[in-house]
Amino acid sequence: MRFRYDLARASAIIGRMLLAASTLWILLATLDLVRAEPIDPAALRVVDGDTVAIGKVHYRLVGFDTPEMRGHASRCDPDRALARAARDRLRGLIAAGGVDLTEVACSCRPSAEGTRDCNHGRRCGTLTAGGRDVGDILITEGLAHPYPYDWRHPPKPANWCGVRR
Template sequence: MITAALLLTAASIAVIDGDTFDVAGERVRIANIDAPELRRAQCDAERRLAELAKRRLEELLAGDDIEVVPGDPGTGRKKDRNGRTLAVIKRGGADIGELMIAEGLVRPWEGKRRSWCEQD
């Protein structure tokens, strides 16, 4: 279990989707973002954006100087309801979640899931 800030190498990371990856047998969810669902997409637009978010996370985690800071700074929680470790992820000191939000691939986590599909 990741209990303190940890530096990673790209070779040790397997990206699952736009906000989740595995490292050293542990599943980590980026605490401060909400990414579109890849496996349970509700519409084509969500599925396309989910693919883009996953690819971008793979790119961002492919470099050196990846830091995992465990815990959700907003709530103090260490795990999500699915047992994944919550963490803020940084590369070269920059918050990866904030970068992905700025790029429009994910949105800030607001404590609950919202639809990524247009509501008529």
């Protein structure tokens, strides 16, 4: 009887150890996937002040918002000038090198991620230049507003020109 008890106990301990090891392996693999990767500045194209692209993949940079450069969201000349300034500043930050892009989950409805209903089909990411978040830099310089997006409580659009949207 004693032998069966010890064997069952040992099997349970080994099972728990295997479960813990596989959980740790999955966690480490996941962390490796979300780690920022150094980017060659020449591979990164600035679309506007809060959107970049690598090849055909577009990333909406999260945590901040810049004015739109064109279309219905661009309402006045100062708005468009600020949009160009944000775009140009982002280009300058990237050109200086030391750029890391980390893809993050978008804050859209879970079923919408990866579709046009979530950030117009763009992926989401954070971008650092020289170890600093580019959103923080643009906000500090008055070229962007904080934009803590959450689909359950979307913020009101920024009022860049004093025009109600």
